Amino acid sequence: MSDPVYKKIEIIGTSTVSVEDAIANGVAAVVTGGEGKADWFEVQEVRGHIANGKPSQYQVVLKVGVHIA
Amino acid sequence: MSDPVYKKIEIIGTSTVSVEDAIANGVAAVVTGGEGKADWFEVQEVRGHIANGKPSQYQVVLKVGVHIA
Amino acid sequence: MSDPVYKKIEIIGTSTVSVEDAIANGVAAVVTGGEGKADWFEVQEVRGHIANGKPSQYQVVLKVGVHIA
Amino acid sequence: MSDPVYKKIEIIGTSTVSVEDAIANGVAAVVTGGEGKADWFEVQEVRGHIANGKPSQYQVVLKVGVHIA
Amino acid sequence: MSDPVYKKIEIIGTSTVSVEDAIANGVAAVVTGGEGKADWFEVQEVRGHIANGKPSQYQVVLKVGVHIA
Amino acid sequence: MSDPVYKKIEIIGTSTVSVEDAIANGVAAVVTGGEGKADWFEVQEVRGHIANGKPSQYQVVLKVGVHIA
Amino acid sequence: MSDPVYKKIEIIGTSTVSVEDAIANGVAAVVTGGEGKADWFEVQEVRGHIANGKPSQYQVVLKVGVHIA
Amino acid sequence: MSDPVYKKIEIIGTSTVSVEDAIANGVAAVVTGGEGKADWFEVQEVRGHIANGKPSQYQVVLKVGVHIA
Amino acid sequence: MSDPVYKKIEIIGTSTVSVEDAIANGVAAVVTGGEGKADWFEVQEVRGHIANGKPSQYQVVLKVGVHIA
Amino acid sequence: MSDPVYKKIEIIGTSTVSVEDAIANGVAAVVTGGEGKADWFEVQEVRGHIANGKPSQYQVVLKVGVHIA
Amino acid sequence: MSDPVYKKIEIIGTSTVSVEDAIANGVAAVVTGGEGKADWFEVQEVRGHIANGKPSQYQVVLKVGVHIA
Amino acid sequence: MSDPVYKKIEIIGTSTVSVEDAIANGVAAVVTGGEGKADWFEVQEVRGHIANGKPSQYQVVLKVGVHIA
DSSP states (O other): OOSOEEEEEEEEEEESSOHHHHHHHHHHHHHHHTSSEEEEEEEEEEEEEEETTEEEEEEEEEEEEEEOO | OOSOEEEEEEEEEEESSOHHHHHHHHHHHHHHHTSSEEEEEEEEEEEEEEETTEEEEEEEEEEEEEEOO | OOSOEEEEEEEEEEESSOHHHHHHHHHHHHHHHTSSEEEEEEEEEEEEEEETTEEEEEEEEEEEEEEOO | OOSOEEEEEEEEEEESSOHHHHHHHHHHHHHHHTSSEEEEEEEEEEEEEEETTEEEEEEEEEEEEEEOO | OOSOEEEEEEEEEEESSOHHHHHHHHHHHHHHHTSSEEEEEEEEEEEEEEETTEEEEEEEEEEEEEEOO | OOSOEEEEEEEEEEESSOHHHHHHHHHHHHHHHTSSEEEEEEEEEEEEEEETTEEEEEEEEEEEEEEOO | OOSOEEEEEEEEEEESSOHHHHHHHHHHHHHHHTSSEEEEEEEEEEEEEEETTEEEEEEEEEEEEEEOO | OOSOEEEEEEEEEEESSOHHHHHHHHHHHHHHHTSSEEEEEEEEEEEEEEETTEEEEEEEEEEEEEEOO | OOSOEEEEEEEEEEESSOHHHHHHHHHHHHHHHTSSEEEEEEEEEEEEEEETTEEEEEEEEEEEEEEOO | OOSOEEEEEEEEEEESSOHHHHHHHHHHHHHHHTSSEEEEEEEEEEEEEEETTEEEEEEEEEEEEEEOO | OOSOEEEEEEEEEEESSOHHHHHHHHHHHHHHHTSSEEEEEEEEEEEEEEETTEEEEEEEEEEEEEEOO | OOSOEEEEEEEEEEESSOHHHHHHHHHHHHHHHTSSEEEEEEEEEEEEEEETTEEEEEEEEEEEEEEOO
């Protein structure tokens, strides 16, 4: 079988800085996990914590596509 | 009844600067409204106005979770 | 018929910098396309490519509302 | 903070006459409630009661956008 | 078992006149079908045909709730 | 290739009168645009403006199906 | 205007016991809030915390319908 | 044709006791209806009435799969 | 009432051969059931069983539109 | 601006043969339309006509992504 | 990177007793699997088998959030 | 605990031949991965690449259910 196969892993990256930084943190954790080559991401949901009346943490739910075969 | 209860308030924060700033503005208005302790937010939708061919205002529809009991 | 009519065009703006920059690039392409006055945008989806274990391109699927009549 | 903030209120207007009349009744109740300036509405759902084999009441679930800051 | 049970029947009422008339036609057909007492309706979708550049038929997809036990 | 092909165009018709009138205005603009024979419409969303505490404009988001091949 | 109008309030009831108990706690808080006569509820989402490898709290997101006019 | 065919019937079971009991009541009504062998159920929605500030009836919208061929 | 009315029946056709064959089997069962003239189908979901590491049965959930009045 | 921009065009390909053939027919019409380089497709919906108790035409609603800048 | 990262695992817990028991069984399997500290669950779907005209097994599709970094 | 537990794995099978072949390739990769006995699949999305104006690769996003306990 030479047709490529991919897996989607659902991850939540967080950051106190920005949505983009939370995405990068989530992607980095998948890469570290070593399940295959991470090729793309899809944002599912953006949410976060509030502290002292301000957003204190961005939480980005992602699906990360990895090449497995 | 000692089990906590939360309410979700649907708010639209806006900003001419960034998505994150629009979130912060929406959260701040809920805090000012005084309906309870704001604990978390969930982004529902990101949209905005266009002026002179450029995005001129980000509008972020949020649900803000407040602790009411 | 004097009631305004609008059209929604589905576009994918990309950027190596940020979500906001990808939105601006998508909006600019609609303006260049000349199908009418671009009035607003609605984000449908945020996704992107990963290279070397990091997000390397943000892809923002937008609907852009243009005034056509 | 000079960026405007809006709140969405979920309301169900009813009418024995038409969908448009049910929308107007729901909007009027928000205006009466005095939570801010009502700017727009979004229909979420149209449903109703049946009596004697005929629709006897239209129920329109709306979100009404009010300007709060 | 004395708890009531209902069934939802999915029907498409049509009309050349209005959305409300299409709803009434769909409800009437369920009543004629005799599957139980029709209690409420829920609009699922509004669509229609175009002829000579104008809407020529409204088609309203409904779920009709009938009391069966 | 003799199998028919259709395109869907997303349009927003508006009216100060009724939902049905807003649909007709949106359909008319597609017909005027001349992209092919308009065959059917699908309502995506009904919304509108509020002025003086009353609905002042219906905005109906439609997909219009046109026969292109 | 004699047609009834309802409001939906989004609430999260919690319980360490069961889904039904979380619903009851959320409904009770709306009743206590005094925004109108609570008539019905709609479950939006069931989720919860895990502690020591077991569900330790059910969180039920509800919309509660109250009669306001 | 020896491939099995199934039908889904949409039913609302109710109970004053619990969600599980409402499911059982809905399933029982389908079995009594005799449209085929009931094989599985899928919960679509959980809602209910409120009386005296408490949930007084659970209403569970189900799809019940029956083997028809 | 001369406006046509249609009913949608939800059916699951299965096949060991292909998605198209499963659709045909589901449609055939509706025709055999005799509830009216079957006019169109809409695929809701494609799923199936796996045996010996291979798809062994396609299950296609369909809505079949029948002309009833 | 060197970041690529794409447009999505919504098309309905049809075929009397198979789902795959309907996709190919829809894609071919976009290519013929000349709006840019067609890069990918996304199936939105599969439906069709029934004649003589059998599927007689597959209709596949597609979004086709074209590279426009 | 000190920002926490979470993974969501999709699991189906089953029980012959109740929805709550099926949730607990699904959560327990994730804990046993050892992929990280299980923090929360989200119910995606409730379904089940029917035997002898009664629900014989509850199947609860869950996403379980685990702390992985 | 003798109640069965299943896990859903999200996979993208691809094929240059057909949708059914892409499903089989995705299922085969899960089986090879050895995470448990693969029991069923659910199609989430069908998409693909276009080359030379024709579909050149089908990509089928699947959830594969595996028996893990």
